[in-house]
Amino acid sequence: MKQYAVWFLCASVSLLPVAAMARPAPAPAAATAAEPTLPPLTESDSTFAENVSALNTFEMTIAKMATTQAKRPKLQEFAEKSLKMHTTNQTTLAAMTLKHGLELHKDMSPDEEQVANDLKTQNGGKFDRTYLDLEAQAASDALAMFQNEAESASDPELKAYASSTADTLQAHLKEAMKLGANKPSR
Template sequence: MKHYAVWFLFASVSLLPAVAMARPAPAPAPTAATAAAPTLLPLTESDSTFAENVSALNTFEMTISKMATTQAKRPKVQEFAEKSLKMHTANQKTLSAMTLKHGLELHKDMSSDEAEVADDLKTQNGTKFDRTYLDLQAQAASDALAMFQNEAESASDPDLKAYASATADTLQAHLNEAMKLGASKPTR
């Protein structure tokens, strides 16, 4: 019997390192990726599509406005471009923070059509640049206004709904300002 007790004691002691190694590892410290884990339910497909479209439009608007801050001929157009750049940058940050709470990280790319239009704008200068830039701003604001008004009425997420409603008013003012500076009336 003593022989079994010694063997049991030996086997128990020899397994201690294996048991210690089998313990679960301590939880890792939160990283930026885990700290930004979604805190709300995912957005509906419609709300996600709206957010992605707005993100692409913001990127386009920031790109052409950045160009216009240096390439526009008229100082008033340059001032308008600076305001537009600030507005769309702030809009993108707000939207990104809002959607990240739902686990949606927005892409920061323009559509291929928007990239082509931005590339074409780069080749223009003088009054032609000013006119094209203002026309693009008016058309983009008009298109965005329709999207934001629709989202303000139909969004499932209350924060996104409030954001869309508040931003629609800003877009209307932006459209009016582009028109006062000489933009052509946007087509619908």
């Protein structure tokens, strides 16, 4: 019996390198999409996530511009905070939706692209005013979307995310108004 156990141990150890070579190498993490672990989002929740993703991309684009183009240092600081907030928001949302099998696009709408391109051409005080007004309007529009989603989301995690982000957006809007943004239209 002892001899059989020794033989089995030697045979199994000697086959380890062969077994390791027979297995395919795992694909790099970035190349494979994670399998959804939760059921798909409802159409309403998916639409909300896609719209927020586009808005985050727009907000990050104009905030990057403002970190260097804004004339007022306080506005540059505001833009840096906005950039961090929307980057974190985008990362959180993307991770959350991926669990449901939804990979978010990262493109702005054509209208947002046009607005961002127009902002690029401005400088000085005009840039500052336009940027602040854009921030206030975007925060106001987003706030309405997030409050609606916090009330009506089907997914509990998305509902909690919308609720907590609505509070952040409210503070962001107040800060933009304090810096001199015009009252957003609704």
